[in-house]
Amino acid sequence: MVRTRRQAAPVPAGDSFSRQERLSIAEAIRKAELRSRMEITAYVGAAEGDPRAFATQLHNTLAAPTRSLVIMVDPAQRALEIVTGGWVRERLSDEQVQLTALEMQLAFAEGDLAGGLVRGIGALADRATA
Numbered sequence: 001m002v003r004t005r006r007q008a009a010p011v012p013a014g015d016s017f018s019r020q021e022r023l024s025i026a027e028a029i030r031k032a033e034l035r036s037r038m039e040i041t042a043y044v045g046a047a048e049g050d051p052r053a054f055a056t057q058l059h060n061t062l063a064a065p066t067r068s069l070v071i072m073v074d075p076a077q078r079a080l081e082i083v084t085g086g087w088v089r090e091r092l093s094d095e096q097v098q099l100t101a102l103e104m105q106l107a108f109a110e111g112d113l114a115g116g117l118v119r120g121i122g123a124l125a126d127r128a129t130a
Contacts, residue, residue: 017044021114028118032125038088039068040124042117047074047081055081069124071117073108080104082124091128100124 017025029040041062047054055072062068066085069092073080082097100123107116 017114024118025114025121028121032121036091036125036128037067038091038125038128039064040121041068041070042121043070043072044113044117045074046076047072047079051077051079051081055083059083059085071104071120071124073113073117075113080108088128092124096127097124100127 025042029042032038033040039062041058043055043058051072051074055070058072059065059068059070062070064085067087068085069088070081070083072083080101082101084092084097100120103123104116104120107119
């Protein structure tokens with residue numbers, strides 16, 4: 001079973017990430033994966049069709065979807081989806097995922113797409129291991 005979270009607040013469209021922002025996101029994923037034992041994927045770009053269905057499709061193509069978490073952000077559609085596999089759902093409640101999504105949306109609304117991702121990735125790992 002896959003759960004998703006749909007963003008209620010808009011995500012501002014941003015320029016492509018700088019090299020430093022890409023490195024920060026990659027480092028956040030690496031640290032979060034080591035800490036939580038989840039496999040984390042962040043996708044920022046255009047969703048093909050419905051964002052929820054697209055994020056679920058991305059999740060289903062991963063090598064270990066049960067242990068995986070996908071964060072999909074489509075700035076143009078102002079959409080945020082977080083999809084979790086079964087093993088991840090045993091460690092993260094709906095409320096924890098939704099709280100993290102809200103925190104990310106606040107950063108996105110302030111124009112900080114990379115920072116919102118970095119903080120959200122860390123928060124999900126922290127909440128999964130608490």
